[in-house]
Amino acid sequence: MSRSPSIPDRPHRDIDSDLPDDERLEALRGHYEDLVDVNDQLTDQLDDAEDRRERLREKVDRVERENETLKSSSLYIATVEDVLDDDQVIVKQHGNNQEVLTDVSSRIVDSVEPGDRVAVNDSFAIQSILDTETDARAQSMEITEKPEVTYADIGGIDEQVREVREAVEQPLIEPELFNEVGIDPPSGVLLYGPPGTGKTMLAKAVANETDATFIKMAGSELVRKFIGEGSRLVRDLFEMARERQPAIIFIDEIDAIATRRTESKTSGDAEVQRTMMQLLSEMDGFEARGEIRIIAATNRFDMLDRAILRPGRFDRLIEVPEPDRDGREQILQIHTRNMNVADGVDFGALADDTEGYSGAEIESLATEAGMFAIRNERNEVAHQDFADALEKIEEDDSSDVISSAGYFYQ
Numbered sequence: 001m002s003r004s005p006s007i008p009d010r011p012h013r014d015i016d017s018d019l020p021d022d023e024r025l026e027a028l029r030g031h032y033e034d035l036v037d038v039n040d041q042l043t044d045q046l047d048d049a050e051d052r053r054e055r056l057r058e059k060v061d062r063v064e065r066e067n068e069t070l071k072s073s074s075l076y077i078a079t080v081e082d083v084l085d086d087d088q089v090i091v092k093q094h095g096n097n098q099e100v101l102t103d104v105s106s107r108i109v110d111s112v113e114p115g116d117r118v119a120v121n122d123s124f125a126i127q128s129i130l131d132t133e134t135d136a137r138a139q140s141m142e143i144t145e146k147p148e149v150t151y152a153d154i155g156g157i158d159e160q161v162r163e164v165r166e167a168v169e170q171p172l173i174e175p176e177l178f179n180e181v182g183i184d185p186p187s188g189v190l191l192y193g194p195p196g197t198g199k200t201m202l203a204k205a206v207a208n209e210t211d212a213t214f215i216k217m218a219g220s221e222l223v224r225k226f227i228g229e230g231s232r233l234v235r236d237l238f239e240m241a242r243e244r245q246p247a248i249i250f251i252d253e254i255d256a257i258a259t260r261r262t263e264s265k266t267s268g269d270a271e272v273q274r275t276m277m278q279l280l281s282e283m284d285g286f287e288a289r290g291e292i293r294i295i296a297a298t299n300r301f302d303m304l305d306r307a308i309l310r311p312g313r314f315d316r317l318i319e320v321p322e323p324d325r326d327g328r329e330q331i332l333q334i335h336t337r338n339m340n341v342a343d344g345v346d347f348g349a350l351a352d353d354t355e356g357y358s359g360a361e362i363e364s365l366a367t368e369a370g371m372f373a374i375r376n377e378r379n380e381v382a383h384q385d386f387a388d389a390l391e392k393i394e395e396d397d398s399s400d401v402i403s404s405a406g407y408f409y410q
């Protein structure tokens with residue numbers, strides 16, 4: 001840090017009053033020049049001090065802004081791919097593998113290196129470099145203060161929405177109802193059904209509706225990546241939820257940690273078992289009327305260890321099936337509501353033609369139809385675009401079957 005410049009001495013001259021007038025005048029002129037000189041020095045120093053104060057104020061503002069961003073908690077994990085000049089880097093976001101050119105906070109710009117795992121905020125600016133422990137915790141959890149999904153975004157599963165609201169939302173919003181009646185709400189809710197039918201959406205929508213933090217952990221990540229750490233991460237998960245309650249814990253692919261016990265006793269099995277025991281013990285010691293609710297999801301209900309379905313654990317089972325015809329029509333309407341759709345598009349006919357499609361597949365159909373419109377240089381999506389998209393998806397699916405069959409028989 002630079003030291004403050006010293007204040008110049010006050011000029012002093014003894015002027016003898018007996019001097020002849022012209023010499024006295026000369027001495028006074030000299031004294032005056034000394035004073036002007038000191039005045040100039042002081043003015044310069046004042047300007048410097050003001051500059052320094054301005055710079056410090058900017059720095060304080062910047063640090064305050066960075067602090068605010070750090071405190072707002074929705075941070076995502078990414079890996080640094082490349083460090084460029086001008087405090088910019090390219091990062092790849094975990095989960096969706098999106099590559100983004102972004103800024104680095106000046107605090108840490110000198111420490112960022114390619115390959116580092118970092119926490120980025122909503123606008124992808126790097127907030128901190130993760131150490132291994134935070135990294136492991138954060139990697140397996142997705143934390144969102146308030147997910148954007150609402151019940152209005154979910155189509156075709158009204159009955160399931162109603163059941164989830166009753167089992168998860170009501171105990172959070174009106175715990176006194178359960179106290180008055182003298183019953184405990186369901187401890188945990190298990191959503192089961194085929195992939196892409198809206199299980200994750202349901203959990204997010206409850207969090208949105210109840211202003212709860214949404215904390216998602218994938219069972220498969222727990223056992224695949226963190227051998228030896230699974231049970232600690234389950235503990236972390238509940239601790240994180242307690243710190244941020246009201247919170248919805250969503251454990252996706254719960255089958256990965258709660259499979260039926262097999263005969264084989266490999267170390268991997270023992271690890272999975274320990275992780276599941278930790279989950280059960282967290283749930284057993286859990287206040288059902290508290291501000292934390294647990295939802296799990298699986299596509300493999302048949303494989304589940306029945307121990308997790310006992311009373312006091314995941315004791316409310318909700319099946320989320322593939323949508324029926326009306327459901328498919330509703331989901332199509334939802335996923336095209338922000339699209340520029342031509343008048344002649346017949347959603348009823350499209351619902352008829354998409355039997356067996358999940359919500360996620362219907363979403364891809366809508367996007368694909370939009371792509372056809374763009375390819376044909378139109379900004380309005382016509383019925384034919386949906387028909388072409390459907391044909392393309394069916395073709396892609398059948399070639400997948402052929403290639404996987406070819407592989408099988410090789």
Ligand SMILES: Nc1ncnc2c1ncn2[C@@H]1O[C@H](COP(=O)(O)OP(=O)(O)OP(=O)(O)O)[C@@H](O)[C@H]1O
Pocket residue numbers: 153154155156157194195196197198199200201202252297298299331334358359360361363
């Ligand atoms: N019922 C639905 N209504 C509207 N959109 C849906 C519905 N189901 C799925 N989708 C669309 O598919 C995407 C994936 O859905 P979601 O992640 O909720 O499925 P999931 O059942 O949790 O799947 P998985 O078992 O593979 O985790 C959603 O983001 C949404 O766009």
